[in-house]
Amino acid sequence: MEHTWRWFGPQDAIQLREVRQAGATGIVTALHDIPNDQVWPVEAIRERQQLIEAAGLSWSVVESVPVHESIKKGLPERDALIETYCQTLRNLAACGIDTVCYNFMPVLDWTRTDLTYELPDGALALRFDQVAFAAFDLYLLHRPGAEQEYSDEEKAQAARHLERLDDAGREKLVNTLIAGLPGAEEHYTLEQFRSVLAGYAKIDAEQLRENLGYFLRAVVPVAEKVGIRMAIHPDDPPRPLLGLPRVVSCVDDIEWILSTIPSEANGITFCTGSYGVLKENELVSMARRFAKHIHFAHLRATQREVEDERSFHEAPHLEGNVDMVGVIHALVDEERRREVEGGRRLPLRPDHGHHILDDQQRNTAPGYPLYGRLRGLAELRGVELAVRQLTSR
Template sequence: METKYIMQQMMRWYGPDDTVSLRDILQSGCSGVVTALHQIPVGDVWTVEAINERKAMIEAEGLKWTVVESLPVSEAIKTQSEDCALHIENYKESLKNLAECGIKVVTYNFMPILDWLRTDPFHVRPDGTKTLRFEWLDFVIADWLLLQRPGSEKAYSDEDKVRAQKKYDEMPQEQRDQLFRNILLGLPGSKEAFTPEGILEALKAYVDIDAKKLKEHLLHFLQEVSPVAESSGVQLAIHPDDPPYSVLGLPRIVSTEDDVKDILSFSPESANGLCFCTGSFGARADNDIPGMISRYGDRIHFVHLRNTVRDEEGNFEEGEHLNGDTDMVEVVSRLLDLMKQRQVRLPMRPDHGFQMMDDLNKDTYPGYTGIGRMKGLAELRGLELGLAYNKK
């Protein structure tokens, strides 16, 4: 069967301390990993030596490393504060070094402070598996009553606050404490959680930054780094917001199709593109996922395939990869058409998976257990090959 334009199947790996080993990923059927140098402070240069050291470790297990996720954008760049210019120059240097080492795609995001947020990263499903969940009312409780963010009382409707207060009053103290810990979880790849004091202090930097201003900061960043990426042969792939709406009063600027239009217009280089995450975009009912693939496919450089199940109250959780509110059959079909049209094989990873079976007894990053993601990968691989066969 013709597999010339089948997606490159990868899995995220958090480095030598990851519970999921490189050998595990190889055995799952992946050809490569998506990883980052989490040990390097945000804003510093990724040296050729550090990149090659990680690359050699991966290749020694028979895998390839061509996609970075993520080369972080510092808060100084997002807020255009004191170290902004220095960090942008360091970012350019890192891009050049990554290109020299054979990296093809660099993923990043422009989410203020928090890369992602869930109210329950170990939500138990009816069958006993665990998944990531965002519960709107629990978030209101965490923001307004637990964190007590200044101004949060104005961010929610009277109805939400009445319901939140009632639920809070009925919560055992242990449940309140666990919810607060969930909100303060560290970034993926880190075991260090935020502190309430740290979050409140970080929020002060965004007091005068709304969505319009944050987009201006992203425009400045892309106009600086996109030409460097283009000339170096590296593709930049911005990840959408997760969740794709404002949290903690922070602006979100990569949440909708209109946001995508703006970002792709910020610099003309083809290197300025998307990490197309069907889960993040799919958490909003107003995003037409298959249509966005057709309309912006020439700028899709990396694909995250996952599915969410949402309701009208703003709650959502990670669902099965093939069963959720996003039509994954149509998504994969359009990706196959896109790759054939562009004559490329897009890198893809099955994003987020259930914690299940033997992994229920392991300490792993929420959503990044080995078995759950392998299940998703197997289902997506079967779907893609079946569709490709029918398109012959």
């Protein structure tokens, strides 16, 4: 499998030479400075590509070409925005880049309540705390209708949590949830966030799914024609939040996406951390069931917490609720099948990572440290090598 690394461009605190030393050969990146309603020019793509190749690496996967909110909401301007999206795909293909990871999550990208959750060994991890989230939703955001979605006990727990936070703590919680995380293209104030949420008031899961289908029916034929593989990323967390629907969370969702427009160009990003949060998702079974449709793999582990399984934190890559050995075994089997049948490469990356050692002094993006991901990549490569050797006898 191709070992890749998420890199946020020239402004990233981690340098390309460090990525190469970490053992990756491919880069996963995007032109984050270009607004979502504009085409990525060929010149800009090639400039970034040449920078990567000069470091002895390749631009393996685009993560992401963001889907504009007007497309997700099905607004009249979506056709023009979809054509803009398609032209970006044509331009990427003209530069020899063939895999695009994207998501269809309304408003927010991935969501966490704590970016520096301290583990027993002193490492700092990402965490989603359901009680803290409820405190934000009910008593800081004051989302209309939110009180109907929580039990009396949940409301009481959220109120007690809020009472323990001083002004700085409350501001930190707000900023963590809506100020924008790595990969997010939008940043909001509370008032802006309320307004954006209101734009989805009449959009339920059925409507959002139809809007995704509309997007796929327009984009996948273009991707297929130019040789691009589209790999949709799951919801994170994989359940409705803030009254927003989710449509990429489970086996049934994947089946719907793949059957809506059957094409090699229409595939998935298999993110073990995102899918793994939902207890019903059997990851090894899913990896085998959808193996030929996996265009990209995000490998990380999440640990559902005992008191409330809706709360979780990022675990070490080989721990948590993910059978990582089983998943990698399934991916190795799929890659062997592709080698025999002439299929395309299978890139993976160590997703997220703990801030350990000097990571805690570096100004890196939350979840994207140097040493924590280097450790994760090393562990994943070791498992892959062991699986390959043991299954070739």
